[in-house]
Amino acid sequence: MIDIDFESLRLIGLTQTIASQLYQLHDAPANASLVRITEIQRDWLTVHDGQAEFRARALPALHDEALAVGDWMLSTTLAHDERWLSTLLPPTTHIARRGNDGRHHSLVSNVDTALLVMGLDHDFNPRRLERYLAIVKTAGVEPVVVMSKADIGDDVEQRMELLRQRLPATIPLLAVNTLSGDAAAQLAPWLGVGQTLVLLGSSGAGKSTLTNTLTQAGQQTGGVRKGDGRGRHTTTSRSLHLCADGACIIDTPGLRSWQPDADEASLTAAFEDIDALAAQCQFRDCHHAGEPGCAVRGAVDDDRLLNYHKLMREARRSQQTPLDRIAQVAKWKVMQRAAVARSKDKLGKR
Ligand SMILES: Nc1nc2c(ncn2[C@@H]2O[C@H](COP(=O)(O)OP(=O)(O)OP(=O)(O)O)[C@@H](O)[C@H]2O)c(=O)[nH]1
Numbered sequence: 001m002i003d004i005d006f007e008s009l010r011l012i013g014l015t016q017t018i019a020s021q022l023y024q025l026h027d028a029p030a031n032a033s034l035v036r037i038t039e040i041q042r043d044w045l046t047v048h049d050g051q052a053e054f055r056a057r058a059l060p061a062l063h064d065e066a067l068a069v070g071d072w073m074l075s076t077t078l079a080h081d082e083r084w085l086s087t088l089l090p091p092t093t094h095i096a097r098r099g100n101d102g103r104h105h106s107l108v109s110n111v112d113t114a115l116l117v118m119g120l121d122h123d124f125n126p127r128r129l130e131r132y133l134a135i136v137k138t139a140g141v142e143p144v145v146v147m148s149k150a151d152i153g154d155d156v157e158q159r160m161e162l163l164r165q166r167l168p169a170t171i172p173l174l175a176v177n178t179l180s181g182d183a184a185a186q187l188a189p190w191l192g193v194g195q196t197l198v199l200l201g202s203s204g205a206g207k208s209t210l211t212n213t214l215t216q217a218g219q220q221t222g223g224v225r226k227g228d229g230r231g232r233h234t235t236t237s238r239s240l241h242l243c244a245d246g247a248c249i250i251d252t253p254g255l256r257s258w259q260p261d262a263d264e265a266s267l268t269a270a271f272e273d274i275d276a277l278a279a280q281c282q283f284r285d286c287h288h289a290g291e292p293g294c295a296v297r298g299a300v301d302d303d304r305l306l307n308y309h310k311l312m313r314e315a316r317r318s319q320q321t322p323l324d325r326i327a328q329v330a331k332w333k334v335m336q337r338a339a340v341a342r343s344k345d346k347l348g349k350r
């Protein structure tokens with residue numbers, strides 16, 4: 001069992017669940033320490049040990065693992081102060097996306113809450129928000145919808161009302177001015193000690209501004225600990241920021257058209273309102289596309305339902321193997337030829 005300083009690691013988000021995994025590691029090197037990944041480059045990683053940040057390399061055996069910022073690993077120091085990462089502790093949550101090539105891309109691990117930041121200005125786009133919600137919920141991470149630019153946005157009240165009607169009531173929904181200290185108070189329920197948050201949203205939505213506001217509040221209230229040698233000031237990192245109440249925020253590069261890395265079943269569960277209503281549809285396999293006795297159509301926002309269908313089609317498409325796709329294209333061609341033949345037939349009969 002390796003020795004850890006739970007108190008200082010807690011400041012960078014260590015949880016009981018992760019710490020208890022250490023008891024199950026019987027072959028851990030005695031001089032290993034527990035670290036959290038804060039940055040991933042091609043040839044090296046940056047990790048934080050609760051005191052400071054430093055560079056390390058992953059052992060070649062780990063190169064096939066999908067390492068992500070936020071992962072907890074064991075680090076060993078060899079000669080010349082070289083640090084090697086030897087063991088990955090299985091993450092409790094893991095957000096990934098599926099690229100256009102169908103491959104998985106890890107984004108972040110061990111996150112408790114995702115703040116989905118969207119501007120109430122021209123950034124406003126309920127469909128994109130639902131896409132983010134699907135990505136986050138299928139990863140088992142709690143979403144909080146943070147609508148930024150409440151002070152300068154257009155039709156703020158109408159847009160918030162539209163979202164309240166469209167999204168399930170279980171999803172926290174806030175309108176904030178990310179430049180104001182009030183944002184920290186509004187988000188306080190998710191900023192407790194040891195919590196890890198990630199901010200997702202388009203470029204310009206206000207992620208950096210919100211991070212600044214939340215961490216500045218942290219510097220003010222956390223100032224008393226500055227001098228004690230192992231206080232909050234130790235958490236200076238390029239991508240891991242500490243907030244007022246002890247939570248940490250992980251920065252991510254902006255994402256554009258993200259696809260959830262999820263199958264149809266988990267995507268269905270992520271649209272909890274549709275999933276619950278579907279139980280009352282007349283047909284068990286109802287597609288909510290105009291079948292009689294459908295409990296979903298009409299009850300759920302029309303555009304939300306269209307978006308749900310779109311995301312489901314994407315999930316189905318990316319679940320297909322190349323062979324499935326070839327078979328489907330062949331099937332379409334046959335259907336197309338049959339349709340052409342039928343219309344020619346009709347024309348001929350006229
Ligand atoms: N008035 C007002 N301005 C905001 C608010 N949120 C963001 N801004 C402004 O919008 C601009 C973009 O905000 P950023 O925080 O840089 O956006 P970002 O999401 O970090 O963008 P990327 O770093 O490109 O991903 C800045 O000029 C902010 O000052 C807000 O709530 N109110």
Ligand SMILES: [Zn+2]
Nearest residue numbers: 281286288294
């Ligand atoms: Zn239905």
